[in-house]
Amino acid sequence: MTVTPAPPAEAAAYFRSRLAFHTDVADVGAALAAGGDPGFVVVDSRSTASWDQGHVPGAVHLPTALVAEQAERLLDRNVPVVTYCWGPGCDGATRSALALAELGYRVKEMLGGFEYWVREGPGYETWEGTERRAADGLTAPTDAADCGC
Numbered sequence: 750m751t752v753t754p755a756p757p758a759e760a761a762a763y764f765r766s767r768l769a770f771h772t773d774v775a776d777v778g779a780a781l782a783a784g785g786d787p788g789f790v791v792v793d794s795r796s797t798a799s800w801d802q803g804h805v806p807g808a809v810h811l812p813t814a815l816v817a818e819q820a821e822r823l824l825d826r827n828v829p830v831v832t833y834c835w836g837p838g839c840d841g842a843t844r845s846a847l848a849l850a851e852l853g854y855r856v857k858e859m860l861g862g863f864e865y866w867v868r869e870g871p872g873y874e875t876w877e878g879t880e881r882r883a884a885d886g887l888t889a890p891t892d893a894a895d896c897g898c
Contacts, residue, residue: 769857772831772859791807792849794832832859833861833863868884869885869888
């Protein structure tokens with residue numbers, strides 16, 4: 750290792766802060782699958798074409814570029830928001846989360862985005878209806894012990 754790790758107290762503070770800003774597909778999926786009010790709203794920050802191809806069930810479609818103009822109409826400022834975009838290679842969810850935070854919303858980003866939502870096996874909605882793919886054994890934990898969740 751060419752870079753010395755941070756002291757334990759600094760590392761703990763950093764990783765604790767990451768958990769305040771990020772969530773993952775497994776946690777979001779479990780909360781939504783439990784039924785009832787999950788305590789947050791999911792926001793898809795992608796384009797309409799991407800939304801139509803598939804999105805998290807129950808998500809609100811709010812493209813990043815429209816956050817400033819439409820957030821107040823679509824979202825309750827008292828309900829935490831979880832943003833996502835296409836996948837790990839996309840900053841759309843980060844930009845959307847930043848814009849929402851600047852408007853006064855409590856927000857987290859869902860790591861992995863829609864790509865990992867589909868790969869981990871929960872159902873998703875398209876313009877044609879509900880779909881589900883088999884879980885990818887390389888990304889979908891078979892139980893909480895697999896990922897330390």
